[in-house]
Amino acid sequence: xxxxxxxxxxxxxxxxxxxxIKNSAMPFIDDNFFYVTGLTHGIFEGSFAVLFPDGKxxxxxxxxxxxxxxxxxxxINVFRNQKDLNNILKNLFSSYENIGLNFKGISLRDxxxxxxxxxxxxxxxISDSIEKTRLVKDEIxxxxxxxxxxxxxxxxxxxxxxxxxxxxxxxxxxEIVYLMQKNGADKSAFETISSxxxxxxxxxxxxxxxxxxxxxxxxxxxxxxxKKYNSDITRTFIFDKSSEMQKEMYKVVLEAHKIGFNTIKSxxxxxEVHNAVLSYIQGTKxxxxxxxxxxxxxxxxxxDSSARFSSNSDIIMEENMVFTVEPGVYIPGLGGVxxxxxxxxxxDGAEFLTNSSRDLIEI
Amino acid sequence: xxxxxxxxxxxxxxxxxxxxIKNSAMPFIDDNFFYVTGLTHGIFEGSFAVLFPDGKxxxxxxxxxxxxxxxxxxxINVFRNQKDLNNILKNLFSSYENIGLNFKGISLRDxxxxxxxxxxxxxxxISDSIEKTRLVKDEIxxxxxxxxxxxxxxxxxxxxxxxxxxxxxxxxxxEIVYLMQKNGADKSAFETISSxxxxxxxxxxxxxxxxxxxxxxxxxxxxxxxKKYNSDITRTFIFDKSSEMQKEMYKVVLEAHKIGFNTIKSxxxxxEVHNAVLSYIQGTKxxxxxxxxxxxxxxxxxxDSSARFSSNSDIIMEENMVFTVEPGVYIPGLGGVxxxxxxxxxxDGAEFLTNSSRDLIEI
Numbered sequence: 001x002x003x004x005x006x007x008x009x010x011x012x013x014x015x016x017x018x019x020x021i022k023n024s025a026m027p028f029i030d031d032n033f034f035y036v037t038g039l040t041h042g043i044f045e046g047s048f049a050v051l052f053p054d055g056k057x058x059x060x061x062x063x064x065x066x067x068x069x070x071x072x073x074x075x076i077n078v079f080r081n082q083k084d085l086n087n088i089l090k091n092l093f094s095s096y097e098n099i100g101l102n103f104k105g106i107s108l109r110d111x112x113x114x115x116x117x118x119x120x121x122x123x124x125x126i127s128d129s130i131e132k133t134r135l136v137k138d139e140i141x142x143x144x145x146x147x148x149x150x151x152x153x154x155x156x157x158x159x160x161x162x163x164x165x166x167x168x169x170x171x172x173x174x175e176i177v178y179l180m181q182k183n184g185a186d187k188s189a190f191e192t193i194s195s196x197x198x199x200x201x202x203x204x205x206x207x208x209x210x211x212x213x214x215x216x217x218x219x220x221x222x223x224x225x226x227k228k229y230n231s232d233i234t235r236t237f238i239f240d241k242s243s244e245m246q247k248e249m250y251k252v253v254l255e256a257h258k259i260g261f262n263t264i265k266s267x268x269x270x271x272e273v274h275n276a277v278l279s280y281i282q283g284t285k286x287x288x289x290x291x292x293x294x295x296x297x298x299x300x301x302x303x304d305s306s307a308r309f310s311s312n313s314d315i316i317m318e319e320n321m322v323f324t325v326e327p328g329v330y331i332p333g334l335g336g337v338x339x340x341x342x343x344x345x346x347x348d349g350a351e352f353l354t355n356s357s358r359d360l361i362e363i
Numbered sequence: 364x365x366x367x368x369x370x371x372x373x374x375x376x377x378x379x380x381x382x383x384i385k386n387s388a389m390p391f392i393d394d395n396f397f398y399v400t401g402l403t404h405g406i407f408e409g410s411f412a413v414l415f416p417d418g419k420x421x422x423x424x425x426x427x428x429x430x431x432x433x434x435x436x437x438x439i440n441v442f443r444n445q446k447d448l449n450n451i452l453k454n455l456f457s458s459y460e461n462i463g464l465n466f467k468g469i470s471l472r473d474x475x476x477x478x479x480x481x482x483x484x485x486x487x488x489i490s491d492s493i494e495k496t497r498l499v500k501d502e503i504x505x506x507x508x509x510x511x512x513x514x515x516x517x518x519x520x521x522x523x524x525x526x527x528x529x530x531x532x533x534x535x536x537x538e539i540v541y542l543m544q545k546n547g548a549d550k551s552a553f554e555t556i557s558s559x560x561x562x563x564x565x566x567x568x569x570x571x572x573x574x575x576x577x578x579x580x581x582x583x584x585x586x587x588x589x590k591k592y593n594s595d596i597t598r599t600f601i602f603d604k605s606s607e608m609q610k611e612m613y614k615v616v617l618e619a620h621k622i623g624f625n626t627i628k629s630x631x632x633x634x635e636v637h638n639a640v641l642s643y644i645q646g647t648k649x650x651x652x653x654x655x656x657x658x659x660x661x662x663x664x665x666x667d668s669s670a671r672f673s674s675n676s677d678i679i680m681e682e683n684m685v686f687t688v689e690p691g692v693y694i695p696g697l698g699g700v701x702x703x704x705x706x707x708x709x710x711d712g713a714e715f716l717t718n719s720s721r722d723l724i725e726i
Contacts, residue, residue, distance in 0.1 A: 024467070025666050026553070027390040042567050045666070064655045067565040067695060081675070103472040104387070108464070109490060111471045127472060174544030181537030186569065190389070191550045202430040204405050206549065292427045303388050303408070312444070332430060 001038040001072075002055030004133065008036075009053045011129035016100035018093065019051040019126055022110055030105035031228075031300045032130055038140070040227035041186070042068040049074070050092050051100075060088050086117065093118060100126035131305035135297055137320045142344070144229035145299065145322055148185070149342050149353040151224040152233040155179040156356035159220055160237060160363045169194050169207035172220070180224045189223025189230035189302050200236065200335040203292055203328065214240040217335040218363065223302060230302045232324050233354050234340030237361050246337075249329050250360045252284045253337045256327035257358070260294050260309070264323070264343060264350040270313040277327050278311070286329040295324040298342055321345040322353065364401040364435075365418030367496065371399075372416045374492035379463035381456065382414040382489055385473055393468035394591075394663045395493055401503070403590035404549070405431040412437070413455055414463075423451050449480065456481060463489035494668035498660055500683045505707070507592035508662065508685055510547070512705050512716040514587040515596040518542040519719035522583055523600060523726045532557050532570035535583070543587045552586030552593035552665050563599065563698040566655055566691065577603040580698040581726065586665060593665045595687050596717045597703030600724050609700075612692050613723045615647045616700045619690035620721070623657050623672070627686070627706060627713040633676040640690050641674070649692040658687040661705055684708040685716065 009015060021036065023029045025045050033049050034040070036057060047069075048060040057074035069076045077092075079085040093099070099118065101111065103125040115123065137145065155176055162175045173194040180188065194207040200219035212218065221234040236253075238246055256277045263276045274294040281290045294309035296302075299322060307315045309323065323345065328338030342353040372378060384399060386392045388408050396412050397403070399420060410432075411423040420437035429441050440455075442448040456462070462481065464474065466488040478486065500508065518539055525538045536557040543551065557570040563582035575581065584597040599616075601609055623640045637657040644653045657672035659665075662685060670678045672686065686708065691701030705716040 025669065026664065027392065027394075028468070029390065031390075041569050041571075044567075064566050068567055101471070103475070104470050105391070106471050107467050108469050108471050108474045109466040109488065112466070125472065170544065170547065170549070174541055177544060177550075178537055178541035181533065181540060184533065186533070187540075187551065187554045203427055204407075204431050206404050208404075301389065306388065 001036055001057070003138070005036055005051045005055045005057060006053070007133045008051065008126070008129055011132050012100065012126055014124060015053065016098045016124045016126065017096035019100035020114070021049040021051065021102060022106055022114070023047050024107050024110055028107055030102055032102055032105060034228045035134060035300050037072045037074055039068070039072050044068070048089070058092055060085065060092070089117065093121075096121070098122035098124060100124045102127045102130055131307070134299060135305055135307055135315070135321050136318055137299060137322055141229060141299060142320065144227045145231065145342070146353060148189070148224045148226040148229050148231035151180055151183045151185050151226065152222060152231045153354055153356040154183050155222070156220070156233055156235050159235065160361055163212065163218055163237065163239065163363045165212060167212045169196050169199070169210045172218070173207040176220060176222050180222065185224035185226055187225045189225045189232060193219065193221035195219045198333055198335050200337070201330045201332045203330065203336070203338070212239055215243065217246065217337065219336060219338060221338065221340065228300050230298060230300070231342055231354065232298055232302055232340065233342065233356070234326055234338045235356065236337045236339065237363050239363050242360065242362055245334070247360065249286065249331070249337045252281065252286055253327055253329050253339050254358060256280050256290070257325060257339045257341070260325040260327060261341070261343060261350060261352070264317060264325070264345060266317050266319045266345055266347045268317050270307060270309050270315040270317060271311055274309040274311055274313070277309075281327065281329065289329045289331060290327060291330060292328065295326050298322045298324055317345050319345055319347050364399055364420070366501070368399055368414045368418045368420060369416070370496045371414065371489070371492055374495045375463065375489055377487060378416065379461045379487050379489065380459035382463035383477070384412040384414065384465060385469050385477070386410050387470050387473055391470055393465060395465055395468060397591050398497060398663050400435045400437055402431070402435050407431070411452070421455055423448065423455070452480065456484070459484070461485035461487060463487045465490045465493055494670070497662060498668055498670055498678070498684050499681055500662060500685055504592060504662060505683065507590045508594065508705070509716060511552070511587045511589040511592050511594035514543055514546045514548050514589065515585060515594045516717055516719040517546050518585070519583070519596055519598050522598065523724055526575065526581055526600065526602065526726045528575060530575045532559050532562070532573045535581070536570040539583060539585050543585065548587035548589055550588045552588045552595060556582065556584035558582045561696055561698050563700070564693045564695050566693065566699070566701070575602055578606065580609065580700065582699060582701060584701065584703065591663050593661060593663070594705055594717065595661055595665055595703060596705065596719070597689055597701045598719065599700045599702065600726050602726050605723065605725055608697070610723065612649065612694070612700045615644065615649055616690055616692050616702050617721060619643050619653070620688060620702045620704070623688040623690060624704070624706060624713060624715070627680060627688070627708060629680050629682045629708055629710045631680050633670060633672050633678040633680060634674055637672040637674055637676070644690065644692065652692045652694060653690060654693060655691065658689050661685045661687055680708050682708055682710050
């Protein structure tokens with residue numbers, strides 16, 4: 001992954017001698033550890049990756065991770081205790097003066113420890129450069145994302161056959177995750193959302209002990225994780241017959257989704273995508289019912305960098321960025337509709353990476 | 364959850380006026396947000412919990428989380444943009460001078476933002492107090508952990524019926540996760556490990572495209588997450604007939620597991636548990652083949668606090684702590700055996716929370 005490391009250095013104005021990526025304990029694992037090493041599995045708690053401007057990497061890992069670390073071609077340093085670790089780090093950094101750190105991915109406590117160990121060093125925040133680098137996906141990343149998208153498409157197409165009267169939300173969630181893993185997902189990208197009826201009005205409700213009944217929305221938001229890379233899709237169905245209001249909500253969200261997709265191309269601002277979607281919804285009877293951003297960058301993290309399709313985002317779209325497009329309309333007490341797809345930015349438009357049916361389906 | 368908040372303040376020597384818990388973007392979500400609010404679902408990215416010495420909590424959440432936040436009895440403040448957020452925080456903190464922060468759960472970048480906003484304030488690291496408080500579980504926590512343990516026991520008992528000749532590792536992982544969710548788990552506590560043959564020698568290998576063959580170890584390490592609380596169990600089986608070497612490895616690990624369990628009681632040091640287990644294994648032919656700690660605290664995080672059964676841990680066991688006991692023996696190229704259970708510390712001993720069979724099972 002020399003290219004990725006070099007690109008990170010290239011994207012920094014005031015260049016540090018080395019960059020240190022540090023994993024803490026779960027959940028505080030910096031995804032960049034996997035980005036720079038190309039490791040596709042494992043956790044690597046308490047591990048370090050030291051990056052050099054020529055693209056080389058030194059890994060510093062506890063004994064527990066020694067076998068797993070051998071799957072990268074980085075140089076591996078194994079520590080058995082804190083003293084070992086200190087010696088290895090001091091050795092690696094002996095001829096340097098300043099260290100780049102991912103300020104967004106390191107805990108304050110870990111930073112203070114490192115600062116204490118290298119009190120004469122300067123520390124630079126290189127998190128913006130890492131985010132910028134990661135926004136544009138390379139070939140291997142796109143291969144993994146496409147595979148994660150292929151898996152959720154298969155599952156999305158099968159949901160209408162799985163859903164049945166009296167089913168509980170948690171049962172549908174179980175079936176979705178099972179199908180993803182049977183089709184090759186390493187795990188769920190995030191906790192599967194499978195919300196029925198009025199619960200679908202809460203964008204981050206997941207699933208519970210609620211039984212499906214006629215007239216319910218069935219909102220499924222799920223993602224597959226494949227070799228650390230994620231997909232993220234939402235489909236909203238209606239159980240049995242839809243009401244006029246439900247049809248209207250669906251129609252508006254689907255149109256908003258089209259508008260979003262059609263706006264995306266290399267060179268435009270991320271905010272333009274959101275504003276196009278938002279201003280359309282604001283002109284309908286569902287004014288003020290779209291309460292989140294239109295999408296987010298997707299990759300080795302589900303929310304890959306802080307880049308969003310939101311009104312205050314000044315990110316410029318570039319070829320090979322991957323974003324979700326996910327407008328929604330939510331009416332507390334009644335329910336919500338969200339349609340979400342993963343999209344690859346191209347020079348003159350965009351390509352859907354997820355392609356399962358977006359038609360209104362009455363199950 | 365007033366009691367939990369009061370206990371956190373009680374465990375701090377130099378008391379701050381307020382404590383601020385801040386979630387960043389996934390995966391940097393501070394579990395303490397859920398510990399103090401008692402919220403059992405949701406993500407709450409970018410949300411804040413402000414804790415007061417009398418046990419009261421003010422939540423500061425983006426609009427997206429408003430509905431979900433209503434499930435707590437904390438006071439809710441909703442922000443629509445950065446300006447809103449700044450005003451709410453400035454208002455909440457107007458009459459205070461020092462803020463306690465979880466240095467282990469806040470990113471350096473978030474800390475610098477907050478410090479910039481409240482430049483006259485003193486910031487204290489209260490992460491040790493939070494860890495200390497969370498180590499001892501209350502009644503609600505134990506109820507959720509027991510449920511998470513009940514689920515993995517059901518699944519562990521079923522694994523021998525699921526495993527079949529030529530099965531892939533990822534298929535077994537899919538079945539395990541499916542069974543957990545069908546039996547009430549909200550999600551997997553962590554990526555399920557289902558490793559066959561020599562892969563079982565890597566403690567953090569998860570699962571891949573490897574086919575089961577006769578004579579393989581089948582190591583399954585999995586956990587259920589129920590209302591944010593986790594269980595964590597490992598069972599190692601042998602497919603078809605075990606060799607003498609495999610039998611011997613299993614026998615040693617099972618004996619080590621018994622020694623670990625029997626050592627645990629209120630009042631002893633965590634290091635004593637590890638040392639008892641380690642010194643037993645070091646006296647067998649599997650000397651130096653036990654390469655991790657004997658266990659970790661378990662709760663709302665899978666690795667709940669940094670407390671471990673390890674040689675350098677000076678934590679004193681107390682009633683109602685919950686730990687895993689998980690000795691293992693690993694031989695690269697051949698495979699590994701690990702037996703893991705969740706254990707509740709009692710005054711005069713310990714209680715197994717997971718109880719599925721620990722006998723050597725040839726599938």
